[in-house]
Amino acid sequence: MLEIRDVTKSFGDVVAVSEVSLRVEPGQMVGIIGRSGAGKSTLLRLINRLVPATSGDIRFEGRNVSSLTGQDLRAWRARCAMIFQQFNLVNRLDVITNVLIGRIGTTGALPVMFKHFSTHERGLAAAALDRLDLLPQALQRADTLSGGQQQRVAIARALIQNPKLILADEPIASLDPRNARLVMEALRSINKEDRMTVICNLHTLDAARAYCDRIVGMARGRVVFDGAPGELTGEVIQQIYGGADEDAVVDESLTSTIAPRHRVASAGDSRAAQAAH
């Protein structure tokens, strides 16, 4: 179990995350929603220790990860794999080498730099790609893939880290509806089949509702909602997205740019997102 206890993170005068406490049971799929600046990314970065907490602590399976250093910290980061909005692949490398980069936390940087991977590791990478329907693209350069395919490569890279949890920071924000659906379905099936804990920042209510068992709403660094998708009433949504601006009117259409299960998706790939990348 992941336990976040009274965690605060300040950047100078800005309190990005304020006294947040959450318990996440193994195998949950949690969607974190909130306005821009609500503290969602900072919360994920606190969990895998990309940033240190100002106060409070984070425990995983009873162990305080807030105080880890050196090899223990590197091992923890490998156990909680991050997926980012912009995929973070090495464009000039082929797809399978990008996936094998996920081994860096286990093998260290040298084998990765010199592409010295064992047959076993190549097998793991191929299996991860196959699972994400990307085996035929294994030898293509990463930058020849669509945005959605690149994000699935990033998920394959996360899988071969052998993680205990996956932290996904706006994984579908750059994708068109079809690719967004494929990426969320991939995360959901890993969550269900492997009982992998997935914590996912999402900018659309529909995606959070469609794919997550539990939704955490953040506003101004604090958790203002924590419950099942069905409990997200209009009032709660206003509380999450209304924010500091008293006049803010929450137009759900603005926060629901995809409707994964109900809308006929366009077939185009996310070239625009790739170009921006």
Ligand SMILES: Nc1ncnc2c1ncn2[C@@H]1O[C@H](COP(=O)(O)OP(=O)(O)OP(=O)(O)O)[C@@H](O)[C@H]1O
């Ligand atoms: N490294 C940093 N230095 C200074 N301030 C930061 C830093 N990281 C985040 N912040 C601030 O902390 C607050 C929360 O930011 P955060 O990125 O966590 O929000 P968010 O909910 O993920 O927003 P978005 O959806 O736009 O990514 C913001 O006010 C942001 O400007």
